[in-house]
Amino acid sequence: MFYGVDVGGSKIAFAVFDEQGHECERRVHPTPQASYGAFMALLTEWVNAADIRWQTTGSIGIGFPGVLDDNGLMLAPNVPAIHGRDLKGDLQQQLKRPVYADNDANCFLLSEYRQGAADGAELALALTLGTGVGGALLHKGQLVNSRRGGSAEFGHGGINATLLERHRGLPLFPCGCGLRGCLETYVSGTGLARLYRHAGGAALSGPAIIDAWQRGEQEATDALSCYLDILAAGLGALMTQLDPDVVVLGGGLGEYAWLYRELAHRVPEYLMTGVTPVPMRPPVFGGSGGVRGAALLARCAALPFS
Numbered sequence: 001m002f003y004g005v006d007v008g009g010s011k012i013a014f015a016v017f018d019e020q021g022h023e024c025e026r027r028v029h030p031t032p033q034a035s036y037g038a039f040m041a042l043l044t045e046w047v048n049a050a051d052i053r054w055q056t057t058g059s060i061g062i063g064f065p066g067v068l069d070d071n072g073l074m075l076a077p078n079v080p081a082i083h084g085r086d087l088k089g090d091l092q093q094q095l096k097r098p099v100y101a102d103n104d105a106n107c108f109l110l111s112e113y114r115q116g117a118a119d120g121a122e123l124a125l126a127l128t129l130g131t132g133v134g135g136a137l138l139h140k141g142q143l144v145n146s147r148r149g150g151s152a153e154f155g156h157g158g159i160n161a162t163l164l165e166r167h168r169g170l171p172l173f174p175c176g177c178g179l180r181g182c183l184e185t186y187v188s189g190t191g192l193a194r195l196y197r198h199a200g201g202a203a204l205s206g207p208a209i210i211d212a213w214q215r216g217e218q219e220a221t222d223a224l225s226c227y228l229d230i231l232a233a234g235l236g237a238l239m240t241q242l243d244p245d246v247v248v249l250g251g252g253l254g255e256y257a258w259l260y261r262e263l264a265h266r267v268p269e270y271l272m273t274g275v276t277p278v279p280m281r282p283p284v285f286g287g288s289g290g291v292r293g294a295a296l297l298a299r300c301a302a303l304p305f306s
Contacts, residue, residue, distance in 0.1 A: 004063070004107075014291070035080060059098045062297075065134070073085060108293075112284060121245040128267050159233065193205065206253065239275060
């Protein structure tokens with residue numbers, strides 16, 4: 001059996017998969033925000049209970065929103081309980097088995113490569129549009145990754161300068177990475193909220209802004225138009241530079257069907273002459289992709305990225 005753990009800023013998902021990749025059980029719990037001990041205790045309880053229930057010693061994979069530093073410590077500012085901790089090493093010692101860990105966007109793309117939206121692609125690219133923006137790149141079945149797991153941080157590239165001409169007065173929002181004007185600060189869920197406030201709207205969540213746009217509200221229409229232009233420009237640059245076979249969009253925003261229709265009209269404007277847009281697809285596994293991909297880390301442990 002293979003256990004997948006998808007760590008998020010607000011919740012943790014744990015799922016058990018059999019040898020055929022079928023999900024056998026799932027648990028979800030609010031993420032312990034400050035206590036590393038509580039975080040460790042929760043995962044240990046889940047793993048030990050699953051071992052007893054399925055009469056096995058399951059292999060464990062963990063997807064988390066961050067990277068590893070040179071000492072193997074997790075750099076995950078959105079999850080304070082594990083930030084700066086050796087979660088992988090501590091779990092291995094406590095549970096007496098190997099533990100595999102990787103960035104959550106990498107887990108998402110790995111899941112979509114196995115019977116998902118990127119199935120059969122030689123070079124696949126993923127962007128996850130959630131609270132932040134994650135990125136992943138997979139080549140011939142293996143994730144393109146560095147020793148620290150920090151490759152494909154596409155959300156921290158700067159936006160296209162032509163956008164500042166088209167959208168006069170567009171602020172260069174500060175990013176948590178220390179830079180300004182990163183793609184993530186505009187096309188994440190929090191980025192959409194920033195654009196809505198810039199357009200004169202109130203403080204609303206991403207889904208509420210989309211509802212307002214669908215009702216025809218002017219502030220929401222202006223914010224979504226800017227949002228889509230910035231996302232299209234970012235995707236156009238990645239298609240030009242990397243030439244992937246497919247792009248898969250994840251996160252809450254990536255599951256809206258209208259997003260792909262809108263992008264199909266806008267992306268060509270931001271491509272280098274002669275470059276053809278590649279297919280942009282929603283995820284097959286939706287919100288289950290992270291935990292499924294985490295389990296695949298353990299199942300595919302021989303691959304270099306794990």
